[in-house]
Amino acid sequence: MTDKRVPPLNIAIIGAGMGGLAAAAALRKQGIAVTVYEQAKQFTRLGAGIQIGCNAMHVLRGLGLERGLRAETFYPRSWNNRHWQTGEVLFDMLFGPSAEQKYAAPYLLAHRGDLHAALAGAVPADCIRLNHRLVGLEQTPSGVRLSFANGETAEADALIGADGVNSIVRKSLSNDGEPRFTGRIAYRTTYPARRLGGFDIGDCTKWWGEDRHIVMYPVKADRSEVYFVTSQPEPESGRESWSEMGDVKVLRAAFESFHPDVQRVLAACPEVHKRVLVDREPLERWVEGKVALLGDACHPMTPYMAQGAAMAIEDAAILSRCLADAGRADIAEALERYEATRQERTARVQLTSRQNSWGKGVTDTDWVYGYNAWTAPLAN
Ligand SMILES: Cc1cc2nc3c(=O)[nH]c(=O)nc-3n(C[C@H](O)[C@H](O)[C@H](O)COP(=O)(O)OP(=O)(O)OC[C@H]3O[C@@H](n4cnc5c(N)ncnc54)[C@H](O)[C@@H]3O)c2cc1C
Numbered sequence: 001m002t003d004k005r006v007p008p009l010n011i012a013i014i015g016a017g018m019g020g021l022a023a024a025a026a027l028r029k030q031g032i033a034v035t036v037y038e039q040a041k042q043f044t045r046l047g048a049g050i051q052i053g054c055n056a057m058h059v060l061r062g063l064g065l066e067r068g069l070r071a072e073t074f075y076p077r078s079w080n081n082r083h084w085q086t087g088e089v090l091f092d093m094l095f096g097p098s099a100e101q102k103y104a105a106p107y108l109l110a111h112r113g114d115l116h117a118a119l120a121g122a123v124p125a126d127c128i129r130l131n132h133r134l135v136g137l138e139q140t141p142s143g144v145r146l147s148f149a150n151g152e153t154a155e156a157d158a159l160i161g162a163d164g165v166n167s168i169v170r171k172s173l174s175n176d177g178e179p180r181f182t183g184r185i186a187y188r189t190t191y192p193a194r195r196l197g198g199f200d201i202g203d204c205t206k207w208w209g210e211d212r213h214i215v216m217y218p219v220k221a222d223r224s225e226v227y228f229v230t231s232q233p234e235p236e237s238g239r240e241s242w243s244e245m246g247d248v249k250v251l252r253a254a255f256e257s258f259h260p261d262v263q264r265v266l267a268a269c270p271e272v273h274k275r276v277l278v279d280r281e282p283l284e285r286w287v288e289g290k291v292a293l294l295g296d297a298c299h300p301m302t303p304y305m306a307q308g309a310a311m312a313i314e315d316a317a318i319l320s321r322c323l324a325d326a327g328r329a330d331i332a333e334a335l336e337r338y339e340a341t342r343q344e345r346t347a348r349v350q351l352t353s354r355q356n357s358w359g360k361g362v363t364d365t366d367w368v369y370g371y372n373a374w375t376a377p378l379a380n
Helices: 018-029 054-062 066-072 096-103 112-121 168-173 248-254 260-267 308-324 328-354
Strands: 010-014 033-037 049-052 078-083 089-094 108-111 134-140 143-148 153-156 158-161 180-192 205-208 213-218 225-233 272-279 291-293
Touching: 010 018, 010 143, 010 153, 018 033, 018 054, 018 112, 018 308, 033 153, 049 054, 049 112, 049 308, 054 066, 054 096, 054 308, 066 108, 066 112, 089 096, 108 112, 108 225, 134 168, 143 158, 158 168, 168 291, 213 260, 225 248, 225 260, 248 260, 272 328, 291 328, 308 328
Parallel strands: 010 033, 010 158, 078 205, 158 291
Antiparallel strands: 049 108, 078 089, 134 143, 143 153, 180 225, 180 272, 205 213, 213 225
């Protein structure tokens, strides 16, 4: 007797960053087969922190990652916004139990490597192909054909471009040029809290200067490791890279007139990385046929709301819901629905983030943190 069951959809995802891995985990949860192609030869633990908004935590909870993340990460009472010189509190954005109750999910501060490892752990290793840099794609009557720099080729029913801010998949859909350099650089590092000699950096503080700022927080539940990230004007140097090193002396000089608490954190820092800050205008078309974009490939944004990865993670849940009941013949329609559901929200976050005003004064946070991508209505 022949088996007449139709095989599950087979989706190729380009990029094993936060967005690609979240998409893989979410699609698998719906019974869809995935293969994630990542250019890197191995995963590296990036020296950076990441704020996980309550909205992202809804999705991560649905992927079974909440318990592990709570154990690894720091649970802040607030995101405190202070004047760069006087230390005056401009706005204390409350998290902790009150936000958790209001938004039905916690706000967590993580080491980026811990969040990435959690997401990678939610996808079986044999679904992830490292050392596969996509160099070409072609839509065929039955799906998408991919080619990689290592000479391999693959076919899939559909392709999701989660390949980050310099996405090659985006280039195949749209000719809107390079990302916009904001004129600003982010210096950042993580280091052991013991280097601070007992000084407490607080739960999460953004020190607002006139043309620059610095954000600092612990990234471990026991406060044993701390993180800071800046944004400061500087001429462009290099591409967006997580591995480029910066000069600690240049960084300290840029913040030398800031509050003594900031000086202490910078004085204790052994080394720094730097990364140019870029964004883009909201994109009109995310989808063409059986190819769609997700995360930074689609809507890169400044980090000033700490929502870039959260948007990628939300995309993943919505994508999986749109594809859940789709047959091979309905993939293009399902992807259009995904785009229609996500476009307005991600554009709003991109444009709000660009203003760099989130938390500077009293801020309405409900529309961001109160969103649950598992239950939010899908576009018709
Ligand atoms: C300084 C800074 C601080 C931030 N802080 C926060 C925060 O606190 N909270 C938050 O939510 N967001 C934050 N963000 C934003 C967040 O980092 C990004 O939005 C998020 O990493 C995007 O995930 P992604 O999966 O879309 O892309 P990426 O993380 O860039 O992943 C893309 C992946 O695709 C791979 N790739 C690229 N090209 C190819 C190819 N041709 N073939 C195969 N693989 C390919 C890359 O190697 C990479 O692994 C911050 C950003 C910056 C710059």
